[in-house]
Amino acid sequence: MRPLDETETTVVFEKLFKFVGNNLKKIVENPSDEGPESTPGSYCFRLQKNRVYYVSEALVKRATNISRKNLVSFGTCIGKYTHAGSFHLTIMSLNILAANAKHKVWLKPTSEMSFLYGNHVLKGGLGRITDSIVPGDGVVVFSMSDVPLGFGIAAKSTQDCRKLDPNGIVVLHQADIGEYLRDEDDL
C-alpha cells in the first residue's frame, strides 16, 4: 500500500469531481471518529494492487502492520486502475457519491429493474431530475424512495430532456448495485 502520487491524485479527484462537485472538499476533509484517539482524524486515499481505497488514517496505521500479500482490502474501495492505466470508479464508491452528489436522478419503480440489469436510463423511466445538468456530468441514480441504485454519466442536459421522446437515453449506465450479484468475483 502506498499513498497516491500527484498524477494519480488528480485523476481520482477529477473523477470524483464530476459527481460531487464542490463537495469534494467534504469528502477529503471528512472527520472520522474511528480509532482510539479522541481527536478525529481524517480520511485519505491509498493505493493497493491497482485499487484505490478511501480509508481513515487511524485504520491506515493499523493496516500497515499487515503485509502486502495478506492485505485484501481496507476501508472503502472507490475504484481501480485498468491495465491500460485509466481509472474507473466502482460501485463500492456509491455510498460516498450518494451522500455528496450534486446531480441526482430518480427512477420510476417500473424502470428500476431495467437499470439494475445494467441498461441505460431512458426518459420514460425518469421520475425526477435535478435542474441544470450538463451533458457529461456524473449523475447518481436513486429510486423513488431515495435508495441509491447506482451512477452514470448524463447524456443530455435537463432542458433537452424535456423535449426528448420517451425512448431517449438520459443517463449512460456506469455502475449499479446489481453488480454485487452479477460481478461478484470481480470486485
Added chain:
Amino acid sequence: MGKSRRKQKVIPPPQLPPDVPDEDIEFSDEDLKYVEENTEYARFVSRLDTAAINKQCGGRVKTVEDKYEEERSKKKTLQEEKGNGEILVDPVDVLPVKTLDGKLHYRTESKKSKLAEADTDEAEKDVLDDENLLNKSQRREKAKKSKREAKKHDKDFPNEILQEEETPQAAVLAEVKEELSAAETFENKKNKLAELGMLLLSDPEANIKSLKEMLDICKDENTKIVKLGLLSLLAVFKDIIPGYRIRLPTEKELEMKISKEVKKTRFYESTLLKAYKKLIIFETKSVYNQIANRCLCTLLEAVPHFNYRDNLLIAVVRNISSPDEVVRRLCCSTIRSLFSNEGKHGGELTVQAVRLIADHVKAHNCQLHPNAIEVFMSIRFDEDIGKRDKEDEHNKKYKKNNKRKAQEEQNQVQENERKKSKQEMMSKIRDEVSADYRGVTYEPDAKERRKMQTETLSAVFETYFRILRNTMYTIGERTEENPTSNPGAFGSHPLLAPCLDGLAKFTQQLDLDYIGDLMNYLKKLASSSSVSNNTKQKNSKLLTVSERLRCCLVAFKVMRSNLNALNVDLQDFFVQLYNLILEYRPGRDSGVVLAESLKIMLCDDRHQDMQKAAAFVKRLATFALCFGCAESMSALVTLKTLLQKNVKCRNLLENDAGGGSVSGSIAKYQPYATDPNLSGALATVLWELSLLSKHYHPAISTMATTVSNMNTSQSQTFLSAVTPQQAFADFSLVKESFELKNESRKLNKRKRESLPEEAKNVPEIDMVKLSKKLKENFTILRDIKEDKRVRMELQSEKKKPMKKQINVVKKKLKNPKSKKKI
C-alpha cells in the same frame, strides 16, 4: 233685393248741415215756445260734444297705424316725463297695473342695465340647475328654456332696439361690460357653456359650430372657466362621438358631386374632427395636469375606436409613472380597462400600449413606479396562441393530402363527380359567406388576433427580461461601483416585484428555450446575498430577502406550470430557501411572501428527498421558536405537512439521538450547513416541539403537541386543510384575539378542527370592572393631589401668621408640660 243692396252699399254717414255760425241762426217763435215748454227734455242738447260728433262723422276709418302712433306718442310723453332712464315695456307682454288712485302704471325698465337684467334673470333661473353641469335631463330642460327665452327676447328686442337705435349702442355696451362684476361674468360664462353644451347634445348636426365657441372659452384666462370648459367639452364629446372612425374625404371625393345630406354629414364630421384634434392638442400641452389628464383618460376609455387614439394613448402612457398619485392611478386604471375591454378597440391598442410601456421602461432604465408594470397583469391571452399555428400546419398538410387523395379518387371513380362538384359548390358558398361576415364584423380576424397577441406577448416578455437584466447588472456592479451611486426615486429595484409576478402568471406562454435562461437568471438573483465584506457600504442595490424569496417562488411556479411530464428538482432554489429562512427578520421582510414560498416549495411538492425534507423540518422547528405567533404558526403548519408526507422523517420525533439505522449517510447533524442535503438532519431529534408545547399562545401549543404525537405508522393520511399562508394571516398581530389567562375563548377560523372550540367567556365585563376600578383609583389619587396642592397654597398664604400661631401653640404646650414637669 233691396236688403242685399243695402248691405252691399256702405252707408255713408249723414251729411252735415251747412256750417252756419251761431249768431246768424234765427229762431222762430214756435220753436222758442216749444223749447220753453220742454226745458227738462232739451237739456241734453247743451251738453252735446260737437267736436266728438264731428270727429265721428269725419269719414276717417281708424287703422292700426293710428293706434300705433297713439301709443308711440304716449310713450314719448311718458319718457319725457320720467326722463331718459326708463323704457316702457310693451303692454303686450306686461299688463299695466292700476293703482288705487285709478292711475294706470305701465311697467318700465331702466335702460342701462337692461342687458344685465335680462342675463341675471336667466342666471337666477339657471343657478338652481347649475350645480351639476353634466346631468343630461337637466341640461335638456335648460336648453328648452333658453330657447324659449331667446324667442321671447327676440320679440322684445325689436321693440326696444328700435328705440335704442337712437342712443349709441357701443357706448352702452361698454358701460354694461364695465359695470358687470367678475362674479357675473363667471356666471355668464358658465351659463354660456351650459347653453352650448345643451345645444350640441340636443341636435349635434345643426349646432356643430358651437364646439368652436366652447373651445374658445377654454382659452380664457380664468382657470376655473378653463377647467369647467374642458370638463364640459369632455362630456359633450363623450356623447357626440359616433361609433365609427371618421375618415376625411379624399380629394377625389371632394370633387365629386354630392347630395345635400352627404355634404351635411361631411361638414359635421370634419368640424367634429377638427375640434377634437384641437382639444387633444390643447390638453396634451395643458398646464392643468389633473384635469387634462382626467379628460384624456376618460376619452381614451370611452372612445378607443375613434381617430387620434394614438395620441391619446401616448399622452396617457407618458403619465403612467408620474409622481402625482391621482394622475398615475387614473392612467393605470384606464390602461387596465383598455386591456380588459378589448372588444372596443379590436386589440390594436393593447399592442400599442404595451409597446409604449416597454419603450418607456427602456428609456427610464427601469426606474419607474411599480404600478406601471402591474397593468400587465390585466392582459389576457388566448390559451392556444401557439397551438393554433401547429394545428394550421397540420391542417394544411392534411388538406394537401386530402387533395391528392381526392384527385386520385376522381381519376379512378367518375360516378362521384357530381357529388364532388356539389361539395365544392357548398364549400365555395361557405367561403363567400364567411368572407362577407368577416368584412362586416368589427372583430379582427382570428389570424390577425393571434398576430397581435404574439406581438403583445413578445413586448411584455421583453420588458420583463429587460428588468431582470437590469437588476442583474446593478447587482453585478456593486463590487466595482463606488458607494455614492444613488438608487432611483422609487427604490433600487422597484419593478422587480411586479415583473416576477407577471412572469409567474404568463409562464405558460413562454417557450421552453427561454425557460432555461430564465432559470439561470433567477438562480443568480436568488443567490445574491446581502452579506458583503465592506460592512460600511450601504448595500441598497442588493436584493432584499423578500425579493430573493420571490425569485425562488417564481422559479417554482414557472417550473410547475411547465411540467411536461418531467419533474425537475430545483436544488439550488431549495438551498436558497434553506438559507433564507435563517435570514428572515419579521419587521424588515415580508412574512406573507415567506408563507407563500413555504407553501409552494415545500407543501405542494410531490416528492421530497428524505434528507432535504428532514433538514427543512428541523430548521422550521428552530425558526418557530424564534419569532412571533404568525411565523411560528405558518412554520408549524408546514412542518406538519412535511411530516405527514414523508413517513421516514417521523424518526425525528423519536427520542433517538444519532438516528440509528435510519439516519442516512451523514452521521451527525450540522446545524449551520448551507446545503439541506448535507445537514444530516435525519440524525437529530425535534426537541423544539416540547418547548413549543409550552408556548404562551394556546393554538401553537396545541399544534406542537399534536405534531409530536404523530406516530410513525403508515396509516396516517389525514392532511390538514390549513395552508401556511392562512396560518400566517390568521395569527398575525392584527388579529390578536385572546387573553393570556383565559384559556377559554372563541377562535376565529372554523377550519381549526383540531383545536377546541369553547364558549366565549365575557371579557367585556372584565373591562368594565377594570375601568371602574381604575377610575376610582385615579379619582382618589387626583383628590389626594388636589388636596395637597390646596393645602400648600393655604399654607403659603397663612405661613407667617400660622407660624406665629404655631409658636404660640407650642409655647402653650410647652408651658403646661413644663408645669407638669415641675
